[in-house]
Amino acid sequence: MTSVRVNPDALSVLDRPNSYIGKTVPRPNLERLLQGRGLYVSDIELPRMAHVVFLRSPHAHAKIVGIDAAQARAMPGVIAIVTGQELAAVITPWVGVLSHLKGLKSAPQSAIAIDRVCWQGEAVAAIVATSRAAAEDAAEHVAVEYEELEAVTDMRTALDPATSVIHASLGDNLAFERVHVAGEVDQAFADSDEVVETEFIFGRHTGVTLEPRSVVADWNAAEARLTIYQGTQAPHMVQNIVALHLGLREAQVRVVCKDVGGSFGIKVHIYADEMATYALSKLLRRPIKFVADRVESFNTDIHARDHRCRGKIGVKRDGTITAFEIDDLTGIGPYSMYPRTSAIEANQVVNLVGGPYTSKNYRARARVVFQNKNVMCQYRAVGHPIACSVTEGLVDLAAMKIGMDPLEIRRRNLIADDAYPCGSPSGLRFEKLSHHASLAKLVKMMDYDALRAEQAALRKKGIHRGIGIASFIEVTNPSAAFYGVGGAKISSQDGVAVRLDAQGSVICATSITEQGQGSESLTAQIVGSVLGVSTDRVRVILGDTDMTPYGGGTWASRGAGIGGEAALQATKILRKNILDVAAVILQSTPDELDIANNAVVNASDGAPRIELNELARVVYFRPDTLPPGIQPELMATKHFVPREYPFAFTNGVQASWLEVDTETGFIRLLKHWVVEDCGTIINPQLVDEQIRGGVVQGLGAALFERCIYDERGQLTNANMADYLVPMSGEMPDIDVGHVVSPTLESELGAKGAGEAGTAGAAAAVSNAVNDALQPFGVTITEIPLTPQVVLTALGRV
Amino acid sequence: MKAAAFAYARATSVANALDLLAAHGDRAKVLSGGQSLMPAMNLRLISPELIVDIGELTELRGITVRGDVLVIGALTRHVELLKSPDIAAHAPLLVDAVAHVAHPAIRNRGTLGGSLAHADPASELPACMLALDATIIVRGPGGERRIAAEEFFTGIYETALAPQELLVAIELPVAKKGSVHFFHEFARRHGDYAIAGLAAQASIDGGRFAGLRLGFFAVGDRPLLANAATRLTGVEVSAAVLTEACAALDAELDPQEDQQASPEMRRHLARVLLKRGVAALLGRPELGAGATT
Amino acid sequence: MPISLQVNGERVEANVLPRVNLADFLREHLKLTGTHVGCEHGVCGACTVRVNGEIVRSCLMLAVQTNGTSVETIEGISDSGEIADLQAAFRDRNALQCGFCTPGMLMAAQDLLQQKREPGRDEIREHLSGNYCRCTGYQAIIDAVESTARARMGRTP
Structure with missing residues (x-):
């Protein structure tokens, strides 16, 4: 991993000697999982x-x-x-x-x-x-x-008067509709040199958690x-x-x-x-x-992503994108899921399309319809892959139309890195994004020009490789704006309670949960860093409503940014409480003392004064030796919820390099790159692995995964042999880079990273396939990109 | 999902297994490696009343060379085919093919006999048997039958094997000096069943095919020994000849539709395989390069 | 049916119904829950164990078929220290997230490393291609296996 910090802050509680922040620390819970001693x-x-x-x-x-x-x-x-x-x-x-x-x-x-x-x-x-x-x-x-x-299966005809209504009491099969208009869309299209319009089709797929x-x-x-x-x-x-x-x-x-054993939403x-x-x-x-x-x-298990989205983009000959327009349709099964509802994905698509770009003209309609198929709801990167594939697909089609390099059109239209804070045409508020820094870093990592030269040389030999780029924005750290304001009793706060035990170790109970992301590790890293103790002295308790503070849990990339900040703030209080007692014991003042390496030390020269286990011994077993009136408090609890921004947006860009066998329609992924900006990075390895895992779930959608229903509403591939997920043999190595723009909403500055990989992977692959197929004059805007789809597009079958 | 209850008998000899099969007929299922049977039972797609486990019949194991004949016992596992020096020397096509069969943990259990008796039209070994001109040896109440591979596979999961019979071995002519082989399949992922595949065995004399056996799989209800090979045998293979052979192949195919591919796509891929296979066998890459329509 | 076998070096005598597969026998009869069940139709690889030294899908084998064999599970090869280096490499590389695939993945990886001293990345990818992992995207796993192979060859990872 490499990272560039674009707006370095002053020294914070995290920039302490022996800080674990920004360091790769192995997760404390791995041993039991490695030895088959987990408890699922x-x-x-x-x-x-x-x-x-x-x-x-x-x-x-x-x-x-x-x-x-x-x-x-x-x-x-x-x-x-x-x-x-x-x-x-x-x-x-x-x-x-x-x-x-x-x-x-x-x-x-x-x-x-x-x-x-x-x-x-x-x-x-x-x-x-x-x-x-x-x-x-x-x-x-x-x-x-x-x-x-009669089974209602085809979302395209679900609203037809001739189609039967699944729930008579609702009157029709329309669950939700949202229309959004910003700017002067018709005028913008009229003023464009080229307007490109097409339909994007996304296969219904599901999470396939291994447990x-x-x-x-x-x-x-x-x-x-x-x-x-x-x-x-x-x-x-x-x-x-x-x-x-x-x-x-x-x-x-x-x-x-x-x-x-895996969750992913x-x-x-x-x-x-x-x-x-x-x-x-x-x-x-x-x-x-x-x-x-x-x-x-x-x-x-909930399905996701069954969308058909018409998209339209206007562009001027100089590359200026004038407007975006979408008309999205999705079928969610017979019920809106409880309690998060099944309208969120379509709503996100409306929110996110065009998000990375400066164009202010945007018109969108999303319709969510009932059908007699399994329920659909939020799965990793809700709505993002659709919005990103539509946006980035349209941008590439526009670039192709005016003969501009896909990088260049993005350079000319991505929101400038110094334009923040700013808003999007759909009403999103961006605190600080880094599209251009990210793109520049990506170009360097992949050596774009050399790759283009290689592509051209191979094309002469009949080998068709393609490069696909996809910029994206990602919703993380949701406040109450996601669910709470709509009446769902899903906490947007998270809480952490930390206490010093009688041997000077720390017990930390957090309301975020662990499904493998590293919640336990990042919590221990924050607590250890802020307090000045080693992470092996921090025991993290998660996932028990009797034992932990009240909170939202781990979803929508909120664990690090929200739960992490709660851990930071709670530990600051514990640290102060410890120093207060230490000052009494040492006949010093709290300002003259610090905690480092599991001991209270002099702030001035770092000389050890009293081990934390000794301090705990005094507090718990010999409080009689403390001066009268002293009531030490070696436990602290804090909660945190973002208040200023409803979401902490992150951004990034992905690139795919692949080869299409134009005789067989098979696609071979050769390499994938991601640059993303999740703000403060607590554990670089965990972030990189979130990105890689997310990318591969996105690649699954791009190439393999699809729930295949027949016209009677029967799922015909409900087993692991027929529903294909990505396996090690077909996946590429993925290089990950970072730009760091911390959020100022929290002292920690962390934003989420769990959705980024999934958000843009399919868009990058689709764009790369279309890039590879340019000599054939063929574009495909449908995933999964199966050999059958590719060969059909090429007119070979 | 758990398998439905069944009775279990561990056969002590081929004769004992045949007795059990004779007594229970098609209510019994033979358990060899179990790598196709067990998934079907776990999913309750089939619920046999009796499982006849032949796993301990050592008489069905072993790979031996008798003169110019290679004899492979039915219980020979995929992993043994992959690692056997005799197979590598006398039927190297099988080594290439087995590497495409599922994954190591499956190959450690799955057997040759099980694969042939299961007769999945998308599996590799049945097509190899056609390409290698194998004889399938079965034993039943009436004694031993020798069935040419071409006669053995009769449809989707259907063979000439009767419910009371047991597949005991196969025989192959050992590969002649100067013979070459080609194996390729198009599968979505490593180890998946093929969308289309070709197992080919050939002998070449003066740049021409002296003999050519093309075993296609996953392009019909059973593996196909393509007659199109005759168009390519004994002649100078040009692009035009190859195109003719492709057309001849097309006329022989009756591919099925499934979730991976339409019949048209399978026809197309079979033609691609033929061109690429011939190009590879003859060592003439230019033959495989042109577009196949 | 009565069966007698070795499990992780211990003698086990048991009476099982024919329909009980090896995965369920290990998990439910012997409480060896490190062997995971992800699909029960032989595809996901989470239930991979060793029988007579060879890896198999324990959901595709009947418990009665293991009569007279030696079965090894993740608990056994962890306690023996056989794969301590591989486990350390997985830990250092964060080659697992939820950990559900991990016991099977370790079994398959060790199987490769026993057969091939220094496999290339493609060979590793191929050997593990029957083991599902939904979390990592596989690269960290490939890295961990590759570095273990190198370390076992006496080279710096």
């Missing part, structure tokens, strides 16, 4: 625990005429078979809407379908048995009589408390919602989140089958375990 939900077993299997609808849309479970109930190991109607006695339905997404509507959804199933895979009955295998055996003998209804969604719910009837073991990104959100729908107080619900939602599992535990008064199998993961 699927590993958990409790006394009297039973297993639930959900019988799922084979139809995309059908009335449930009757369920006959008599034979199944008599099978070995079966404890209970519960229908939606029966479960409704202990859990209420929900509606996934938010008030700030004006006009968004959805229908009440139940934990288990009651009268009607609305997608293939919706649960119709729960079979609880002594083992998963026994429950599956019984499930084969539950007879459900269905009356098939499927899993829950163990344990209702202790005697305590009247429900303990939920779940790999969730947002424990307090789950706590709140479970309490609401099971008629409990939050204090009666504990959510414990141990190791999580898949595990931040409330799923019907998980709600059913909580309710079954309460109903049956025993622990119930649900572990989705891979087929039901494909059928029920």
Whole structure:
């Protein structure tokens, strides 16, 4: 990693001797994962625990005429078979809407379908048995009589008057529509030298977390408390919602989140089958375990990105982009997901298109429609890959039209690095971005001119390689603007409590969660740096609503920026409290003292004065030796939420270098570069690996991943052999560079980095493919770019 | 997802296995390496009543050379094909092919006999059997049958093997001196089933094919020994001859549609494979370079 | 059915139903939960273990088939110290995020390193191409395996 700091601050609490900030420190939780000693939900077993299997609808849309479970109930190991109607006695339905997404509507959804199933895979009955295998055996003998209804599958015709309406009470299949107009769009197109318009198609895909969604719910009837073991990104959100729908107080619900086998936004939602599992535990008064199998993961984990977006760009001959226009359509399945809703992705597309550029003329429409397919919702980099592919695809098409190099058109239109703070035509506010510095760095890293020369030389030999560039902006550190203002009880605050233990180590409880990003590590690094102790003396506790402060969790790239700042502020207080006591013990003043290397030292010369373990011994065991009236406080808690900006925008740029076999349509990725600006970098290795992992998820969307539905709403590739994700053999090495523009909203200055890789990868690949295919006069604006798509575009098949 | 319950019998000999199969017919399934059977059972796509595990039948193992015949036991695992010096010397096409079969952990369990009996039209080894002119040896209640590879594969997952029979070995003529081979497949990712593939074995005399066997796979309901090879044999191969051969190949194909490719695309890729294969076998890159339409 | 086998060097006698696969046997009967189950149809590689020294997908093998064999899991090869260097390389390179694929990935990587002293990056990528990782993008894993190979050759990583 290399980085350039564009606006260095004065020395802060982070710029201390032995600071861990900006250093690669191995994550403290890795050893247990490396030795197979982690604890994932699927590993958990409790006394009297039973297993639930959900019988799922084979139809995309059908009335449930009757369920006959008599034979199944008599099978070995079966404890209970519960229908939606029966479960409704202990859990209420929900509606996934938010008030700030004006006009968004959805229908009440139940934990288990009651009268009607609305997608293939919706649960119709729960079979609880002594083992998963026994429950599956019984499930084969539950007879459900269905009356098939017309399935609405094609989003393009979902709003046609001839198409049946999925939820009659809603009047039509339109869940949400947003129209946004800024500037003088028609005039701008009229004044353009060229106007390019095309349709971009994005395949529906999903997260494929390697550990499927899993829950163990344990209702202790005697305590009247429900303990939920779940790999969730947002424990307090789950706590709140479970309490609401099971008629409990939050204090009666504990959510414990141990190791999580991948999440990427898949595990931040409330799923019907998980709600059913909580309710079954309460109903049956025993622990119930649900572990989705891979087929039901494909059928029920949220899908994302099923968009068709018409895009239009105007450009002048000198390269000036005059206007952007989009018309986006997306199908979200039969319900808006709860509680974050399924309108956020389309809303983000409207927000983000054209975001990196100076053009002020922008018109957008987004429509979100219901269909009888699995639910769609927020997955890593929500909306970003669509907005970026549309924007950057249009910019490249415009450049091609006027014969300008793709780099040059970006140089002429990206918002200048000294123009901040400023706003976007969609109303976003940018505090400080670095598009030009990032682009300049990318060009250097990839040696753009040499690559162009190589491309030209190979083209003469019939080898078709392409370079694709994609600039992007990324939403991170969300404030209440994301969900809270719309009425969702999802905390935008995060909190950290730190205390010095009796041997001078630090126990730190944080409300952010860990799914592999390095939340534990970055928290320890911040606490260790601010306090002056080594990270091996910092124990971080996460993922337990009984043990940690209240907070949002880890999603939307908020862990480092929000949870990290809370850790910083809490540790500052603890540090002050320690120095106050130390001054008393040492008969000095706090100003003359500091903490370094696990000891209180002289601020002047760093000479050790008292070890922290000795100070703790005095405070905890011999407070009688302190002067009268001294009440030491070796624990501190702070919360943080961004208040000035609703989101901390980051930016970056990606480049792809690839080869297209124009005879076969196969694409070989040769190299990928990313330069991004997430502000203060706490742990460079963790940031780089977030970027790389994110890029590869984006490359999956670009080349491989697609949920293939037939016209009857059947998902036809719901297994790992047919749904293709990127594997090591096809992935390129990815070089990552950084520009550093810290946010001034926090002392830490960190912004998020989790979405950046995914945001721009597909756009870079698409642009590279179109660059490679220039000699053939062919452009493709559809992903995944399968060999079939490429060969079809080339007219070979 | 867990496999449905079944009874399990560990066969103690081929005769014992045949007795079990005779008693249970198509309610029984033979478990060899299990790398295709187990996924299907775990997904409950099939639920046999009895599993006959032949894994311990040492008489079905081993690779031996008898004169100019290579005999490979049905239980020979992919990894053994990959590492055997006899295979490398006498049927090197198999080494190239096996490297494309799934992944190391699968190749450590999957067997030759299992792959042939499963007869997935997209798998590599059946096509190799055609290219290598193999004889499939099966044993049943009525004794041993020897079936030419061309007669063995009869459709998607269908073979000439009867439910009461067991595939015990295959025989191949050892590769002659001066013979060459070509293996290539188009698959989306390493180890995936091919969209189209070609296993070819040839002998070359004076720059011409003296013999040429082209085993295409994933381009129909079974592997195809292409007659188009006759157009290329004994003649000076020019671009025009190759184009004719491509047309002849096209007429032989009946490709299926699936999520990866349309029939048209499979036809196209088969033609590309033919051109590239011939170019590689003859050592004339120019033949493979031109556009294939 | 009664089976008798070695698991991580310990003798195990058990009675299992024929339908129990090796992954479930290890996890549910022996509580060796380091072997992970990601797909149960032989694709993801998370359940990779060694049987008689060779890596296999434990979801594609019946427990009854392991009668008389020696099975090694991530717990076993961690405790023996066999892959301590590889694990250290994974840790230093952050070659895991959620860690769910890691036991299987380590099994496959060690298998390669035992067969090939100094594999190239492409060979590493190919050997691991049957092991899903959704977090890392693979590069860190390739780096860690490459540096372990070099270190085992006595060279600086």
